[in-house]
Amino acid sequence: DQQVKQNSPSLSVQEGRISILNCDYTNSMFDYFLWYKKYPAEGPTFLISISSIKDKNEDGRFTVFLNKSAKHLSLHIVPSQPGDSAVYFCAASNTGTASKLTFGTGTRLQVTL
Amino acid sequence: GAGVSQSPRYKVAKRGQDVALRCDPISGHVSLFWYQQALGQGPEFLTYFQNEAQLDKSGLPSDRFFAERPEGSVSTLKIQRTQQEDSAVYLCASSLGTASPYGYTFGSGTRLTVV
Numbered sequence: 001d002q003q004v005k006q007n008s009p010s011l012s013v014q015e016g017r018i019s020i021l022n023c024d025y026t027n028s029m030f031d032y033f034l035w036y037k038k039y040p041a042e043g044p045t046f047l048i049s050i051s052s053i054k055d056k057n058e059d060g061r062f063t064v065f066l067n068k069s070a071k072h073l074s075l076h077i078v079p080s081q082p083g084d085s086a087v088y089f090c091a092a093s094n095t096g097t098a099s100k101l102t103f104g105t106g107t108r109l110q111v112t113l
Numbered sequence: 114g115a116g117v118s119q120s121p122r123y124k125v126a127k128r129g130q131d132v133a134l135r136c137d138p139i140s141g142h143v144s145l146f147w148y149q150q151a152l153g154q155g156p157e158f159l160t161y162f163q164n165e166a167q168l169d170k171s172g173l174p175s176d177r178f179f180a181e182r183p184e185g186s187v188s189t190l191k192i193q194r195t196q197q198e199d200s201a202v203y204l205c206a207s208s209l210g211t212a213s214p215y216g217y218t219f220g221s222g223t224r225l226t227v228v
Contacts, residue, residue, distance in 0.1 A: 004155070036219075043117070043204055043219030044156065089155050100169060101148075101217075103155030 003027045004092050006104035013111055019077040021107050023090030026071065030092040034101070035064060035075050038087045047088075048075070080111045115139075117220035119205050125226045126195045134190045134223045138207030145188050146217065147180055148204040156204055162188060195227045 005024045013019045023033075031052040036044035050057040050064045050073070057064050063076045077084055090104040118137040126132050138145050144163055148156035149172075158172040164185035173180070177195075182188040192199055202222040 006155075041221065043206070043221050045219070046217060091155075100158045100161065100172070101156075103157070105153065105155050 001026075002105075003030075004090055004102050004104040006088075006090055006107050008107050009105070010108040010110070013080045013109065015082055015111055015113050016079045019075075019080045019084065019109055019111070021075040021077075021088050021090075021109065023073045023075075023104055024071060025073075025092050027092070027094070027102075028071070029094045030102070032093045032095055033064070033066060033073050034091045034093075035062075036089045036091060036103075038089060038106070044089055077109075080109075082111050082113065085109055085111045117205055117207050117218050119203075119220035119223050121223060122221065123224050123226075125228060128196060128227055129194050130227075131191065131193045132195055132225065134192075134203050134225070136188045136190070136205030136207075136220060138186065138188070138205070139209075139218055140186075142207035142209050142218075143185075144208045144210065145182055146206045146208075147188070147190050148206065148219075149174075150202045150204055150222070152201070159190070159203075192225075195225075197227050200225055200227045 003026050034049040035047040037047050038044040048059050048062045048064050050066050066073045087106045087108050089106045091101040120135045146161050147159040150156040160180045161169040162182040177193045179191045202224050204222045206217040206219040208217050
């Protein structure tokens, strides 16, 4: 049972435009959400996170939106740059069991010139 | 070191062979995690240590999988009698805080191929 779902395996966006990556979850106990970025042959690197008490968190070009009622979150990258090309993973945790992250299957973002 | 170091980077094992994967976390990091990432999937939690104590091993898929961190620093993930379904990238991560997913630093992983 996939508790965190990223339904788009890939996304292609032109440089300078907005990239929107989506993530849905089913477990209502999740209360903290994170996005990780992964380049080939490297481990995932933390990008941005959001607590369930917020609906938006922004860090430079990256903004994460959380819609708790829809159990949906999204990552916006504006403007997209070629160096953003990577696989993006959505992850969730229940801070009651805060040691464990549940990841989605990832979305491969390609930013074209 | 500056990051989480994992060795070996690549391991090919014959089915039935035992393997040991090593993780050197960032110095001083209390928490250490192991994840398994199969091809085309996201990482899946295996186990969690706080210092030398293994606080959560609920993700270990079978009793062939065993992890230890005897002195609260280096950790080893051991897989006995490897099977083809064990083929995956094994990721180690560490964090300064306790029981917190925030600020995980992942290593580059060990790619295990069982033939």
